[in-house]
Amino acid sequence: MADSNRYTAYRVLLQMEKNQSYSNLELNKQIQEQNPDAPALVRELVYGVLENRIYLDHLLKQLIPRGLSGVKKPVKALLRLGLHQLVFMDSVPDYAAVSETVRLARKVTPGREGFVNGVLRGYGRQKEKLTLPDRGSDPVDYLSVRYSCDLWIVNLWMNQYGVTKTEALLAAGNRRPLLSVRVNLLRTSRDALKRSLLDKGFQAGESAQSRRLLFVRGSGLLETEEYASGLFSVQDTASLLAAEILQPQPGETVYDICAAPGGKSLAMAEIMENKGLIRAFDIYAHKLALVEKESERLGISIIQLKEQDGMKPHRELDQTADRVLVDGPCSGLGVIRRKPEIKYKAVCDQGRQLAEKQLLILSEAARYVKMGGYLLYSTCTINKIENEQVVKQFLSGNREFQLERMMQLFPDEGENDGFFICKMQRKTGKGDMNGSRL
16 A cells, blocks of 8 residues: 555645646645645655756656656656655665655556666666766756756846855755744734743744744644634745835835735734734735635734735825835745745746836836835845846836835845845925836
């Protein structure tokens, strides 16, 4: 009988290969349906394969005389799963990695177990002869294979940041992030929550970047009474910093233009002491429903939700907000360590089409800011085309705004995702509000 954990991991990898689904959603779905013995092992297997897919395929091409082009998706998923255990998981004996994968092959690809067995055993015999692309003659191809990242991303970062920074970013993308939680200061303090979690056997450490953050280790965190009581939410450091840098004040009116899944709206409500008004807009109504559910759990009552397209004009909102936050749709290159499938998804024209959309949303949202108010633009990507260049184009076409602060956070420089944050203020004098185009 096939191991339930490896079978579940196989199902996740196969469905992602077939449907281009997101890893977190597919994992949650398959774990719920298959009910494996060790969900943590399932996640380790899946993320391990996803983080190293190009590297694993590069090895498989050398192990299979005819290459991978003729190998069907179910068998390919099995080979990646088995080879990952052989190459990267010291906790799994080689014999177990091979035998369990072959046993799984008998169940899901009957008749191909001999082929799977031969390829995996071949790695043990040939691993010293397997090679990577030559770094000296083709550094881009080498980095792409070594860190399993699409060539377009490697080229983009090489052009923008140079080879040393690019390799640091690629390496950071393959490291598992620490779990950070935002303390709900409406209901508790950081010290009190830390003590409570420590008493329950979790490891908890404070963040130097925000008094609202804790880094937590341990399983079952979201099943605790502390979570059910709304004492904290899961949120990355960088995402919280965007809300904190905007500095919403109690009693103000704040708009969150691309709000779902709502982390920044909820953080701002807590910062505002649940006083004032936050209007959270998003194009997807079902995602806004998640914000409503979280508001109830956290004891927040100042968030109003509305389904609305940020690219379309809404003149009734002009100059009605003290502060406006635009977290634009982006290529997501800053959150690869959380969603490794991003490394393999092509983005048109290095993000220039996304930048057009971002600039349009930003220009429309800018109209909602009162004179003297603030506008914050953020993305979870590392790409100057979507970040600095969008801000430059916006400011050149909207002279009523002046730059207050701009920063690019990198995942190799701290315990945070890659994130871009830019805060601007609308001047109180006359100026241009004509919008911009890249």
